[in-house]
Amino acid sequence: MNRVKPYFLLNPLVYAVLLGVSAPILAAEAPSAPHAAHDGAAVTLPSATPAKSAPNAALLTGATFTPPDPASIPNDEFGKAVQLGRNIMYETQKYAPQYVGNSLNCVNCHTDGGAMAGSAPLWGAWVSYPAYRSKNHKVNTYEERLQGCFRFSMNGKAPALGSDVLVALQAYSYWLAKGLPVDEKVAGRGYPDMPEPAKAPDFVRGKAVYEANCAICHAANGAGRVVNNEVVFPPLWGAQSFNWGAGMGSIKNAAKFIYANMPYGQSYSLTPQQAWDVAYYMNGQERPQDPRYEGSVAATRAKYHDNKNSLYGTTVNGVLLGDTGVPKPFKGNKS
């Protein structure tokens, strides 16, 4: 990602979008009467005015790289590994259930199966490792980076180095990055940087943003929605979501992801302030324990969460977040 150039200088389209988003969207979409949703939770729907939005997360990233079309995955042994990697991204629950401890799939946070700029694309990651990570104070290989996703984002267990699952994910990432020079500054990597919010992120404002823009899909209680035993809208917090050690648990990462990717299909339709507020609300809720738990919330916060982007170990809305005891023993999901 280009971290030097201010994002609003990137392209004239950006102006159009920013003009759109700078309008007070909540005011424009005055909430109508609350509807009683079938899951029992009242959800307030905004009126019919569609929010102005960008087609996808790429817009504010300045990305120019186009990964290859999945139809061109070669029909040989290498191609089989690439296809398996792609399947794992879309249907982690089906293709790697033994390493997964929640109901998420990788694609939930890596739009378009990890191909979309501005949604932490795997091609942007592939050309950026090995890299030093402050998370574990060492130089990580790409494979080690993938292990972290299973342990934290998927609240599961890291597949062994060299295992079929990690080989397939590497094959797919490599294939996606075809033609891209090795350079960790590649535009489109990660989620696009955002300015610090004008007002400190706020739980109460975040709740209002959530109810007007997110609850229709993720449900008022954040548990998402399931149809015929299949998750349609993934859980944002609670027992089936990512754990306290995950990257999405950082308010800043979440704000960046949300701004560029949510509401689904309406990239950049929130104002940056709304994205920060709703990220705070989402991450101010309880979720599975950090697997690096140090015996107490305070010790775990001191060691891993002592920064303003983590609410772990702080009291939000009357709850001391993370005070749920030792991590639950891991039982892999069944496919």
Next chain:
Amino acid sequence: MRPMSILPIPLLGAGLLFASILAHAAPPPEAASCAACHGAGGQGLPAANYPRLAGLPAQYIAEQLKYFAEGTRQNAIMVGMAKPLTPAQITLLADYYASLPVAMPAAAASVAPDLLARGQQLAEFGDWKAGIPACFRCHAAGGVGVPPYFPPIVGQSAKYLADQMTAWQSGARKGDPQGLMHSVASRMTSTDTQAVAAYLAALKPAAAVLGNAAQTGGAK
């Protein structure tokens, strides 16, 4: 409710689903005027472009009737049908049709394989370069819908489905929550619309997973 003029549409399949209707709920008298077009079992009449109502989420049906009455959703026939309905009648009709077992319309005509392939791609993966998310990410796998806000998109005719896309594009249909469907439709080309409509109309999922039979709840 005031008597409504019923267009001379043959009561196709009126007897067909009679037994199953009785097993569910007696039709309210208001439904008599709807049956002419939507069928006695709410199964719709694909040939005439009348959508199925059976098994759609009750809240969705009620919203759409209000939209027709207010002109938020424009349709010469349905605006006239919806305007005279009182809120109580709307609730009655919505609950009634939502409770009916899902009937699938007649099989779709044969379609070119490459059009079907494009349709399947849009339904399952979308086309993110163009800003089109997969239909099944919001309408659930197989397009069975996520009550109450996301109606099923299987069990409707290709023409009806395509007409809805065009209606969002032209502004004749509004009222979709948060403009979610409007955002998607506005990015579809007419070929995309034809392709996805043909693909969806050709899908024949097991009746058990359709519409009102779909189990919803929080993630497990």
